[in-house]
Amino acid sequence: MILPPLRYLRPGSVGDAVHWLTHIDGAIVLAGGQTLVNALKLDLVAPTALVDIHRLDELRSIAVSPDRTLTIGAATTYAALAASTDVRLTAPSVASMAAGLVDRQVRNRGTIGGNVCLNDPTNNFPPLLVALGARFTVLGPEGTRTIDADDFFVGTMTTALGNGELLVSIEIPPLPRGARLVHRHLQVGADSWAMARAVVRIDDDNGVVVASRVVVGAVLGSPQRLRLVERALVGLPTGGDLDGAAAEAFDRESIETVGDVHCSADYRRQMSKVQLRRALRDLAKGTPS
Amino acid sequence: MTQPQDEMLPISVTVDGRLETGQVSSRTLLVHWLRDDLDKRGPKIGCDTGNCGACTIRWDGLLVKSCMVLAAQADDTRVETAASLAHDDGSLNDLQACFKEHHGLQCGYCTSGMLMTATDLLESGEEITEHSVRRGLKGNICRCTGYENIVRAVRAAAGHDVEKPHGAAEEVAS
Ligand SMILES: Cc1cc2nc3c(=O)[nH]c(=O)nc-3n(C[C@H](O)[C@H](O)[C@H](O)COP(=O)(O)OP(=O)(O)OC[C@H]3O[C@@H](n4cnc5c(N)ncnc54)[C@H](O)[C@@H]3O)c2cc1C
Ligand code: FES
Ligand code: FES
Numbered sequence: 001m002i003l004p005p006l007r008y009l010r011p012g013s014v015g016d017a018v019h020w021l022t023h024i025d026g027a028i029v030l031a032g033g034q035t036l037v038n039a040l041k042l043d044l045v046a047p048t049a050l051v052d053i054h055r056l057d058e059l060r061s062i063a064v065s066p067d068r069t070l071t072i073g074a075a076t077t078y079a080a081l082a083a084s085t086d087v088r089l090t091a092p093s094v095a096s097m098a099a100g101l102v103d104r105q106v107r108n109r110g111t112i113g114g115n116v117c118l119n120d121p122t123n124n125f126p127p128l129l130v131a132l133g134a135r136f137t138v139l140g141p142e143g144t145r146t147i148d149a150d151d152f153f154v155g156t157m158t159t160a161l162g163n164g165e166l167l168v169s170i171e172i173p174p175l176p177r178g179a180r181l182v183h184r185h186l187q188v189g190a191d192s193w194a195m196a197r198a199v200v201r202i203d204d205d206n207g208v209v210v211a212s213r214v215v216v217g218a219v220l221g222s223p224q225r226l227r228l229v230e231r232a233l234v235g236l237p238t239g240g241d242l243d244g245a246a247a248e249a250f251d252r253e254s255i256e257t258v259g260d261v262h263c264s265a266d267y268r269r270q271m272s273k274v275q276l277r278r279a280l281r282d283l284a285k286g287t288p289s
Numbered sequence: 290m291t292q293p294q295d296e297m298l299p300i301s302v303t304v305d306g307r308l309e310t311g312q313v314s315s316r317t318l319l320v321h322w323l324r325d326d327l328d329k330r331g332p333k334i335g336c337d338t339g340n341c342g343a344c345t346i347r348w349d350g351l352l353v354k355s356c357m358v359l360a361a362q363a364d365d366t367r368v369e370t371a372a373s374l375a376h377d378d379g380s381l382n383d384l385q386a387c388f389k390e391h392h393g394l395q396c397g398y399c400t401s402g403m404l405m406t407a408t409d410l411l412e413s414g415e416e417i418t419e420h421s422v423r424r425g426l427k428g429n430i431c432r433c434t435g436y437e438n439i440v441r442a443v444r445a446a447a448g449h450d451v452e453k454p455h456g457a458a459e460e461v462a463s
Contacts, residue, residue: 002337003316005295008361030359037318037357038338050315052362079351103428104406105342108351109358191427 003040007049014058014139014168020051022141022164027051029166031075031114034106059113059168062086068174070094074113074167078102081112091132091172093181097124100191113167116152119159121222122194126153127215128183130223131199134172140165155221178204180286184279186271188262194218195263196271200279204238214246216272220256228252229276243280250276300364304329305373313360320344322360323370331370331401335430342429345402346370352409354428371401374408384408384446392454393442395433402429407443417447 009027011017021027026048030036033054039045053059059075062084070090072081081087081098088095094112101107101124115125116136130149137146141164152160161167175181181201185194197217202209212233214226232249233242250273257268301310304327313322323329323346332355335343344356347369355368374382381389384407394400403426410425411417422443423436431439438454445451 003318003359006316007296008298008315008359010362033357033359033362034339037359040316041337050359052359054362103342104409104425105345105352105354105428106339109353189427190424 003037004043004046006040006047008052009049010052010055014053014056014166017051017053017056018139018141018164018166020049021166024049029053029117031111031117032077032106032109034102034110035114035118035120053166054109054111064090070172070174072112072170072172074117074169075111076113078107078110078112079104082107090174093128093132093183094125094172097128097183100124102191112170116170117159117161117167119153119157119222121156121220122197122218123222124185124194124197124217127197127199127217127223129170129172130215130225131181131183131201131213132172132175133213134170136167137169137171138165139168144168146171150225153223175201176203180204180283182279182282184275184282186275193262195268196275197222198272198275198279200276200283202233202238202242202283207238209233209236209238209242214276216255216276218257218268219272220258224255226250226253226255226276239284242284243277246280247273247277298361298364300361302363302365303367305368305370315359315361317360318356319346319348319358319360319363319368320355322363323355323368329370329372331372331405333398333401335398335402340430341399342402342406343399345405345429347405347409352406369405371404374404384411384443387442387446388439390453390457391438391442391445391451392457393434393439399429399431399433403431403439407439407446410443411447417444417449419444 009020028047030050030052053075059073061073063071064086068090078098078101082095112125115123119126134149135146136152147160154160183199186196187194199215201213203211212230214229215223217223229246229249232245255269257265259265296315297312300313309327311326320332323332332346333343335341337356339354339357344354346355349366388394406426406429415421422440441451
């Protein structure tokens with residue numbers, strides 16, 4: 001038996017889950033368990049109880065509203081996202097990200113809610129959801145609140161979730177007309193951990209960039225918006241030298257990286273730039289997200 | 290903070306078609322319950338970190354790594370291990386026979402996991418190509434074979450005409 005002592009609780013509803021999370025000191029959510037169970041084995045976390053949400057149908061729904069906003073339950077697995085026609089049609093980047101995560105087994109268990117609540121710098125979804133301008137609906141002892149992606153991710157492995165709060169769903173607004181998004185990654189192997197990650201979105205109006213979101217992952221404090229790069233792109237013709245403008249602005253950004261077994265901190269920083277430039281070139285070529 | 294407590298929970302799980310019941314600690318992993326309490330040796334413990342896939346089973350029809358599931362989570366569900374693959378009389382199914390014929394194993398430690406993942410891939414209806422097999426088996430690590438013969442075995446099971454491994458002897462029924 002290699003896990004530390006803990007209680008296992010399976011709530012029958014989202015309300016019960018929040019009740020336990022609020023009233024049991026040290027209780028935390030168990031979603032897909034694809035990180036949490038391993039963290040427990042290594043004594044990296046020491047909860048008193050696990051509140052298992054993976055069987056709550058309320059948290060596994062996928063819905064599209066008439067204005068094409070996509071709402072995804074927090075416990076929806078990567079496999080379910082990749083297989084959903086609704087997701088493929090309204091947010092193809094979410095479907096392709098899910099389809100390229102880890103492996104068949106992990107895709108059947110890992111959840112989009114667990115991915116963002118963990119907010120590991122190498123995780124796939126945080127930068128993408130920032131670029132998409134997603135909103136996070138959270139239920140806690142004080143009721144429901146909705147948090148913008150920019151405020152949800154507050155730092156390395158940290159989110160805005162407070163004690164007793166449960167992420168219920170993620171809302172992805174439709175991209176405005178003319179907007180395009182590309183995600184690019186340098187991975188250890190196919191479908192594997194990222195050494196560098198960049199997501200670029202440009203909103204085009206009559207051939208001019210009117211807004212942009214440029215987000216890198218796999219850096220300290222991920223996901224990080226590169227505001228200087230974003231500003232450098234706005235106002236340029238969509239078909240212009242976005243790549244050059246972005247490369248110049250990137251060098252003025254303050255980006256902190258760390259080295260690990262896969263690469264040095266400096267390499268990781270350089271590769272962030274390379275992924276960003278490749279994403280912009282993909283956009284110029286009209287490669288779909 | 291309150292002192293963490295351990296509890297014993299009753300579970301009943303259909304394993305390889307048979308209903309199994311037991312009492313498990315809230316911190317027992319499914320792979321440990323299957324191996325230690327039920328003596329189901331299909332799922333192996335390789336890495337214990339979710340990387341190697343040796344512990345792969347199907348859980349309510351979904352391919353998962355059983356070292357990242359609590360036994361308590363499996364209450365009232367269905368589990369299939371590699372022991373469910375052979376025919377009722379114990380003879381090998383097509384995929385297993387292809388692993389044998391194409392030398393898709395050496396020490397055999399990864400094999401039951403490989404067979405579970407390959408079964409899932411073959412039944413998924415996805416197109417079977419060299420690339421899709423390699424990608425499909427990404428969650429299963431083999432330290433012996435170099436994968437070449439495993440990929441061939443899976444392709445052969447999908448009906449591809451695959452070259453036999455070096456030195457393979459033809460078995461001819463007389
Ligand atoms: C071999 C391997 C390789 C991997 N490689 C990658 C990779 O390349 N990229 C990647 O993105 N991920 C990777 N992962 C991690 C995987 O995607 C995890 O599934 C994910 O990070 C966490 O999701 P989960 O559903 O498993 O959450 P869990 O592990 O169950 O939970 C993670 C954390 O989030 C909290 N939590 C979960 N859901 C909620 C909720 N609804 N409300 C509040 N808190 C919640 C939990 O309390 C816990 O702290 C890998 C995992 C494995 C095993
Ligand atoms: S033992 Fe489960 S993945 Fe290696
Ligand atoms: S045959 Fe030995 S690990 Fe695969």
